[in-house]
Amino acid sequence: MKTLTAAALVALIAVGVGPAHAAEGEALPKYDWSFSGIFGRFDRAAMQRGLQVYREVCSACHELKYIAFRNLEALGYSEEEIRTLAAEYSIADGPNDEGDMFERPGRPSDYFPPPFPNAKAAAAANNGAAPPDLSLMAKARPGGPTYIRGLLLGYEDPPAGFAALEGLNYNIYFPGNQIAMVAPLADGAVEYADGTEASVEQMATDVASFLMWTAEPNLETRRAMGVKVILFLLVFTGILYAAKRKVWSDLH
């Protein structure tokens, strides 16, 4: 009977490992993120470049609704730089005392304005498929930032005999391989402020880093606190174990 149980468990594990990998097309290209691992941290320079890619490329179609300009302080910008950056945007406000809506320069407390007035307008301008908000993308897809990077690098010519539907583009990492988004990046699409060469791979990596931060802005705080909590609990649990041993030692 014992062997039977063991056999069942082995079979269970084997089944579990087997088809799980083969399920969804191509395996994502691996990338060693600065923020992976227990002590991983965000790469400020990469995130600043990623912000630039978002502002100059992605933001034409994609919203970033949960990020306020003030949040960019976490990327290493000073208050003054954020004020300047925010002022480059025109924000709809109002109604004023006359009852009219008006446009004004952005303030640090404002959020990134949406590229389209509503989802219907976004869909109408994009062949019927509204581009999704990017704030949480790195948590809303299996693979997270690795998926975002892979997707941006996954545009290829379709294999012979693959007939993509009207208006859809072939992408090896997108589930189903047909994506509405046209390949958004081309070498040199942005001119990086820090002089880094703007290859497609560089931009894809940078924007994925940036989007990991937009999805999980408290990642560094969380891990730093986690290390302290675990250390405390290790010591505390050790003391509790010693206390338990002491209490039970008189039992006979």
Add this chain to the structure above:
Amino acid sequence: MSGLKTNNAVIRWIEYRLPIFSFLDHAVGSGYPAPRNLNYWWNYGSLAGLALVIMILTGIMLAMQYTAHVAFAFDSVERIMRDVNFGWLIRYIHMNGGSFFFVVVYIHIFRGLYYGSYKAPRELLWILGVAILVLMMASAFMGYVLPWGQMSFWAATVITNLFSAIPLVGESIVTWLWGGFAVGNPTLNRFYALHYLLPFVIVGAVILHIWALHRFGSNNPLGIEANGPQDKIPFHPYYTAKDAFGFGVFLLLFAAIVFFAPNSLGEPDNYIPANPLSTPAHIVPEWYFLPYYAILRAIPDKLLGVIAMFGSILILFVLPWIDRSPVRSAKFRPIYKQFFWIFLADCILLGYIGSKPPAGMFLIIGRIATAYYFLHFVIVFVLSYVERPRPLPNSIGEAVLKGGGAPAMGKAREKA
């Protein structure tokens, strides 16, 4: 003042008017004798209590920031994650606390199954425990709907639709549950109300559970009743110290997930706002519901599937009368012990099948595993007549103390 000795005048004054100190002492203190041979599998009851307290505290804090409206729920959760002080911490504790609550309760239940804790005279104690499980499942399901992500919405749609399987009145019942003709704002509002209410109902059920426990005291690894003082030790300080150590280990594992992998137990799809017009490729419940989901989908008929799914839990209510063997502990039931492990493997297999699409091999394995789940209870019934249990020790003290002294105690516990 039953037996409470204190020099503190304030405590004496209160105790005389409201004997709460002696009450606590009899509940979890030195006035509550417990079997001396409880192993670490007996830690999970107090751990479940800890999990419940953590969930209620973090839940109340979240409720102060959350907005139960289809247009604002998702945004309000993101606001908690980004702008509320330590909001991310409170939410990640609550989100993963549900999973840890279920882990602890499932282990608690399987411990009861292994050591026969459901048998006379503890049937009501067991029934109250199963009732707590049902309440937990309802709370967890409704809580999962509140962030109003894609999985929230579609889980609510799938689960409430189960009631449409009821003949004649099913459709009307579903409309009544929704408060409309689809899952919508009234649904979210009532789920929020119930999600806030049910944990306090659980607290009530837990009080009854502990009350029933104290009538005859804990079962123990030997499954024989504790008789006389040599079989028992006071709950405090022995089990308070042991439970406190358990708390430390539990919190370590819990902290590891909350701080370093807070989204590992969830579905990425729930970070996409609910969209009634787009169905996710795979609608999967949280891991703790997967075995029931596998049973539901194993049966081709909707009504029978729903009956089997609810039956898989309801059958636990009558387990004390299915298992008629007078011997409690699997330690002395060589055949039952084997079937216990097969049953556990079957439940894990069902959980795995529940996470896979119901087609091909998965469907076939799911059907066999579902059939075996129910067959197990038939086996248990038959075993109570055909199995020859091994001889029981005369008393806990005799079994534990042979060889004498503390070291023997340690050895006995290692073996158990």
